[in-house]
Amino acid sequence: MWETVAQAVINGLLIGGIYALVSIGVTLIFGVVKIVNFAQGEFVMIGMYISFFLSNQFGIDPLLSLLVSMPVLFVAGVLIQHFLIRRVLGPNDMPQIFLTFALSLLLLNLALMLFTANYRTVHTSYSDEALHFLGLYVPVAKLIAFVVAMALSGALFVFLRTTDLGKAMRAAAQNRDVAMLMGINPDRVFCVALGIALALAGAAGSLLMPFYSAYPFVGQVFVLMAFVAVVLGTLGNVIGALIASLMMGIAESLGIQFVGADSGQIVVFSMLLLTLAFKPTGLGGGRAR
Amino acid sequence: MAERRTLFWLAIGIAVLVTLPLLVNSSFAMDVLIRILLFSFIGVAWNLMGGYAKQLSLGHAAYFGLGAYTSTLLQIDFDISPWIGMIAGGYVAMLASLPIGWLCFRLRGPYFTIATIATAQALMLIVLKFRDLAWGAEGTTIPNLGSAPLMMQFETKAAYYYVALGLLLIGLLVTYLIERSWMGYYLLAIGEDEDAAEAIGVNAPRIKRNIYLISSFLTALAGTFYTQYIYFIDPATAFSFNISIEAALVSIVGGIGTLWGPVIGTILLETTSTLLQRWLGSSIGGVQLTVYSLILMAVILWRPTGLMGMIGEAWRRYGGSRPARAET
Numbered sequence: 001m002w003e004t005v006a007q008a009v010i011n012g013l014l015i016g017g018i019y020a021l022v023s024i025g026v027t028l029i030f031g032v033v034k035i036v037n038f039a040q041g042e043f044v045m046i047g048m049y050i051s052f053f054l055s056n057q058f059g060i061d062p063l064l065s066l067l068v069s070m071p072v073l074f075v076a077g078v079l080i081q082h083f084l085i086r087r088v089l090g091p092n093d094m095p096q097i098f099l100t101f102a103l104s105l106l107l108l109n110l111a112l113m114l115f116t117a118n119y120r121t122v123h124t125s126y127s128d129e130a131l132h133f134l135g136l137y138v139p140v141a142k143l144i145a146f147v148v149a150m151a152l153s154g155a156l157f158v159f160l161r162t163t164d165l166g167k168a169m170r171a172a173a174q175n176r177d178v179a180m181l182m183g184i185n186p187d188r189v190f191c192v193a194l195g196i197a198l199a200l201a202g203a204a205g206s207l208l209m210p211f212y213s214a215y216p217f218v219g220q221v222f223v224l225m226a227f228v229a230v231v232l233g234t235l236g237n238v239i240g241a242l243i244a245s246l247m248m249g250i251a252e253s254l255g256i257q258f259v260g261a262d263s264g265q266i267v268v269f270s271m272l273l274l275t276l277a278f279k280p281t282g283l284g285g286g287r288a289r
Numbered sequence: 290m291a292e293r294r295t296l297f298w299l300a301i302g303i304a305v306l307v308t309l310p311l312l313v314n315s316s317f318a319m320d321v322l323i324r325i326l327l328f329s330f331i332g333v334a335w336n337l338m339g340g341y342a343k344q345l346s347l348g349h350a351a352y353f354g355l356g357a358y359t360s361t362l363l364q365i366d367f368d369i370s371p372w373i374g375m376i377a378g379g380y381v382a383m384l385a386s387l388p389i390g391w392l393c394f395r396l397r398g399p400y401f402t403i404a405t406i407a408t409a410q411a412l413m414l415i416v417l418k419f420r421d422l423a424w425g426a427e428g429t430t431i432p433n434l435g436s437a438p439l440m441m442q443f444e445t446k447a448a449y450y451y452v453a454l455g456l457l458l459i460g461l462l463v464t465y466l467i468e469r470s471w472m473g474y475y476l477l478a479i480g481e482d483e484d485a486a487e488a489i490g491v492n493a494p495r496i497k498r499n500i501y502l503i504s505s506f507l508t509a510l511a512g513t514f515y516t517q518y519i520y521f522i523d524p525a526t527a528f529s530f531n532i533s534i535e536a537a538l539v540s541i542v543g544g545i546g547t548l549w550g551p552v553i554g555t556i557l558l559e560t561t562s563t564l565l566q567r568w569l570g571s572s573i574g575g576v577q578l579t580v581y582s583l584i585l586m587a588v589i590l591w592r593p594t595g596l597m598g599m600i601g602e603a604w605r606r607y608g609g610s611r612p613a614r615a616e617t
Contacts, residue, residue, distance in 0.1 A: 036399035087590055093398045095589045097345055098541060101402075102589065105534070105582035112575030216575075227403045235400075266418075269411040276392045276404055 003135050008257040009250050014142040016249020017149035021204040023226035023233070023241040024153060025197030031173040031236030032193040035085060035096045039104035040226060041219025043073055043198045045111060047205020048120075048214035055122045055209070062122055062209035063144065069202035077198030078191045085194065086187065104219075111216035119213040127210050145207035152203055153242055156196065160238065169193055173236060225252075228272045232279075306454055310447035319446035323518065325559045326453035327511060328535055332543070332551025333460035334507035335536035337467065338500045340546035343480035344394075348405030349508050349536045351389065351412045352382040354528035356509025357516040358416065358423055361431065364440070371441040375513040382509035383502045385412075390501045394494065397483070406533070413528035428523020431516065441517045449518050456514060457552070460507055464548050467503075476500060480546065508536070531578075538581060542588050544597025553596045558584065 022044055029037045050069040051062040060068075084103070088095035129140040160166040171179040172189045180186055204222070205214075212218075226241075229248050233240025248271065255267035313319055331353070338344050359381045360374025369377075393404040416423050436444045443449055467473045475496045478486035487493050516522045535558075543554025561584070562577045569576055592598055 036403070038399075084586075084590070092593075094343060094345060094541070094545060095593055097399050097402055098537070098585060099589050101347075102582040102585040105578055106586070109575035109577075109579040109582065113579060117574060224407070227400075231400065265410075266414055269407050269414070272404070272407045273392060273411065276395055 004257060005254075007136055008253045010136060010138060011142075012250035012253030013246055014139070014146045014249070015253070016246035017146035018204050018208055019222065019225050019229060019249050020153055020242045020245035021149050021200045021207075022222045023229040023245045024156065024238055025200040026223075026226045027230045027233065027236055027238060027241040028156075028193055028200075029197045030230065031238070032169050033081070033085065033089070033190045034176075035089070035100065036227075037197070038097070038100040038223070039107060040197070040201055041221070041223030042104050042107035042111075043076070043201035043219070044205045044208070044222050045214065045216065045219040046076075046107065047073060047202035048209055048212070048218060049111070049115060049205075050202070051206040051209040052120045052122055052214050056120075061124060062206050063148070065209075066148070066203055066206045069206045070199040073198040073202030074195040077194035077196070080198075081191045081194035082187075086190070104223075108216055108219070115216065117216060119215050121213045122209050124210045139211065141210040145211070148207055149204070152200060153238075156200070157238065165189075165192060224272075225268055228268055228275065231272070232275050303458075307451075310450050316446055319450060321559065321563050323446065323450050323453050325555050326450065326457050327515060327518075328539055328559060329552040329555040330453065330457040330460045331508060331511045331532065331536045332539035332555055333457065333464055334504050334511065336540040336546065336551050337464060337476075337507075338497075338504040339537055340540050340550065341467075341473065341476035341480055342497060342500055343546075344497060344501070345402050345537065346393075346405040347402050347530075347533045347537060348389075348393075348407075348409035349504075350528045350530060350532040351385065351405075351409040352505040352508035353512035353515070353532050354409075354412060354416070354524070355382045355385055356512030357522055357527040358512075359509070360513040361429070361516055361522050362423065364431070365429070370439055371513055371517050372439070375441075375510055378509040378513050379506040382505040386501045386505040387498070390498050394497055406530075409528060409530070409533060413524050416524045416528065424523070426524060428521060428526070431520045431522070433520060441514075449514075452514060456510055461548065461552075463503065463507070467500075468548060472496065472499070477546075534578075534581075538585055542584055542595055544595030547595075547597045550595055550597045553600075557596065 022040060025043075026037060026040050029035060029040075047069040050072060051065040054060040054065040054068060055062055080103070084099060085096075088099050090096075124141065126140045126144070131138040131140065131143070160170055168179070168184045169189050169192065171182065172184055172186055176186055179189075225248055226245070229244040230241050232248070233242070233244035248268070251271060252264050252267050255263045259267070309322065310319065313322065331349070335346065335349050339346055356375070356378035359378035360371045363369040363374040363377060364371050389405075389408045393401055393408065396404055417426050419425075431442075434440055434442050436442070438448070441452070467476070475486070475491050478489075478491050479493050479496060483493055512527060516527065519526075539554035539558055540551045541554070542558060543552065544550030558581060561580060565576055565580060588595055594601075
């Protein structure tokens, strides 16, 4: 019995690392720019397709293609902030919500037109490898993805704590007006925040590719999970989002193990609804928006 | 004077709409017209809450689906006419909007939107899971009784057209009356700034709950009509996310928080989509929503007041004396 539980926990924890990359991006954008990026999942999808095509055309390992997908999406993030999001920042919610929502629809349907709805997979030498210990089974591809995801999250945390730009981002998140008075250029900070968030989504896509299929709707799976994790972990809180994502991964995996294979989504939705009903400000407390 | 002129144009408009089916004899064109009327109506229902009170829901498919399933279950299991089922569906939707609203209204802005998406998806999953109740994922066809007006089944498309037109007129009338009532002003105040509205004594939670009741009731009527029109129901069509998207889209493109906005938005979007299908064929997936999202982005970036705002500007510039009311 404990082995089944432990196995489910391990599976959940490993996929939770990927959820963490997506939700940290969402919560970073929310914290700094004060918008919710509905298109975050589509950037995971783009990261996956970048890795798929690099692997398919040039035989590049999906993990190496991280070095392509992350910079490409960083630049995309800067451009999207500069040319689109910057123009709708203001007190009005409607343009902000529907701009990123329209972006999500656009990217999803463009992918559908260009790549069709077919599932694309990449098979690597380590796709079927697994470590065994204590009767438990740890797939290598997922383990690598988890370790890299945690390393990237840690790097972001160090960046936010120690560098001037990182401190500027935290300052802009806390109080935009005062940060501006201190000589921080909010446009630049916002561009970097979008860039980092999208690069993390791209990294999630590349890391997923050895063990997950790419298809146009794939982002929807991750973005809903991320939204729940971001609420659970208190909006704008990077550490909160990380911990909540790992918890969500474990909860989903336990649900699949003990309730049924198609119950993953139900677990996610019930967690969202329970959070909204009893703890809309997140587990860490703080203010809801 | 102005009142009388408005009434005059309204009478002309209704006369044209009523005679239209007599002039159009292509079944394809009738189908497009019915879609325009139906989606205008859904947009009008969404606009009451999303447009005036700025509670930007992307979960109205929940009520569309509840309306569709209620009337279909009543018809197939109990032989009750969809006309009655339609009203029953409206009440079921209203009942469902209470707990859903209780949950979702705890959040504001984008997180309200996400919560509405999640509740609609959760409802779809429930209908999918409980196959004993409602046929599961396969759905079911509606028994075809031939010409049975009492069971909301007609032999000509023209009859469906008149039902859809009737629904749209009801929706517009409700909007018109609310716009001119105290509730309309409360809604606008909440839409502008909810905290400020509460500070001056608007009972925001109550107003939001009431407008959600009305909006979900109307949306459910559309669900019943659509199922009767296509003679088929399954969770994926009845609770389709595209319904939620289109309800919001037509209102925003046409002019959010205006009486005629959803109608004008639907005419533009549905015509574009029909022309695209004629031109490209429906073989390539994603074309329609790609174009919709581009139009939506263009509207948000350059004309946040939508087509109604553009019409208002043109009216002012080219010498209309009547001030256009399309601010918001």
